[in-house]
Amino acid sequence: MKRLFHRLLGSGAGDSRTGSSTNGEMAPAQMAASGLLLLLALPAGAWPRLGLPHRPCVHCCRPAWPPATPGSHGPDGDGEKWVQLPHVRPTIDISILKGEKGETGVRGHSGRSGKEGPPGSRGLRGRKGQKGQVGLPGTPCQRAYAAFSVGRREGLHSTDAFQAVPFDTELVNLDGAFDLASGRFLCAAPGVYFLSLTVHTWNYKETYLHIMCNQQAAAVLYAQPSERSVMQTQSLLLPLAAGDTVWVRMFKRDQDNAIYGEPGDLYITFSGHLVKPAAEL
Numbered sequence: 001m002k003r004l005f006h007r008l009l010g011s012g013a014g015d016s017r018t019g020s021s022t023n024g025e026m027a028p029a030q031m032a033a034s035g036l037l038l039l040l041a042l043p044a045g046a047w048p049r050l051g052l053p054h055r056p057c058v059h060c061c062r063p064a065w066p067p068a069t070p071g072s073h074g075p076d077g078d079g080e081k082w083v084q085l086p087h088v089r090p091t092i093d094i095s096i097l098k099g100e101k102g103e104t105g106v107r108g109h110s111g112r113s114g115k116e117g118p119p120g121s122r123g124l125r126g127r128k129g130q131k132g133q134v135g136l137p138g139t140p141c142q143r144a145y146a147a148f149s150v151g152r153r154e155g156l157h158s159t160d161a162f163q164a165v166p167f168d169t170e171l172v173n174l175d176g177a178f179d180l181a182s183g184r185f186l187c188a189a190p191g192v193y194f195l196s197l198t199v200h201t202w203n204y205k206e207t208y209l210h211i212m213c214n215q216q217a218a219a220v221l222y223a224q225p226s227e228r229s230v231m232q233t234q235s236l237l238l239p240l241a242a243g244d245t246v247w248v249r250m251f252k253r254d255q256d257n258a259i260y261g262e263p264g265d266l267y268i269t270f271s272g273h274l275v276k277p278a279a280e281l
Contacts, residue, residue: 144189147273155261158252190278196235200267
């Protein structure tokens with residue numbers, strides 16, 4: 001077929017030489033047209049024998065068909081390599097497609113309350129608040145109270161085995177609860193009382209006294225006979241109920257029992273006061 005093609009080209013060239021000058025100007029165009037017609041007239045199986053390169057059809061948006069790897073040869077084995085176009089993936093910039101921010105929508109319904117979480121850590125101490133208004137005055141506090149303090153200026157000798165000590169000087173006697181003649185304090189406010197007895201001993205005579213609660217001896221004040229006279233004191237805390245009596249008793253044994261006193265000075269004193277009411281105990 002190649003020889004036939006060259007012969008056609010050669011005959012076309014010879015005819016062009018023998019033509020006139022006008023025909024010489026049209027010779028190349030006629031040769032091209034005759035060659036194209038000859039190629040179109042050939043059967044499809046004669047094309048590969050002409051030595052023309054055989055390339056697959058390539059579309060602009062699809063890969064080459066039939067698919068081939070780079071460096072592979074055509075089906076006719078003529079040495080021509082198929083060239084595969086690169087696979088291009090289009091990318092779209094989403095930012096240029098994003099529109100403007102829309103308006104705030106209507107607020108939805110509130111959801112159900114969740115489970116109570118664990119307690120948090122203690123927060124910092126807040127600032128001190130402002131001082132509040134003064135409240136209404138309350139009811140007066142009715143506190144119980146009681147106290148007495150009495151003395152004796154004259155000395156006293158015991159004549160009986162048991163003898164109550166009367167007093168002649170009143171220092172403190174709230175509500176008249178202490179009777180000087182009998183020497184007894186009558187408790188009207190129950191609670192705990194502090195009691196104290198102070199005497200001056202007589203030379204060479206025994207001093208033996210009891211602080212009494214009703215008919216029971218609560219404490220004793222004692223001094224042995226001595227050539228020197230001294231001051232002796234006894235004190236105690238004693239719970240008293242309403243109606244209880246407190247007094248001082250002299251106790252005579254085989255020896256003389258006496259307490260010293262002078263009209264001008266106060267040597268003998270007996271005192272007591274309420275420390276705490278029974279309602280507060």
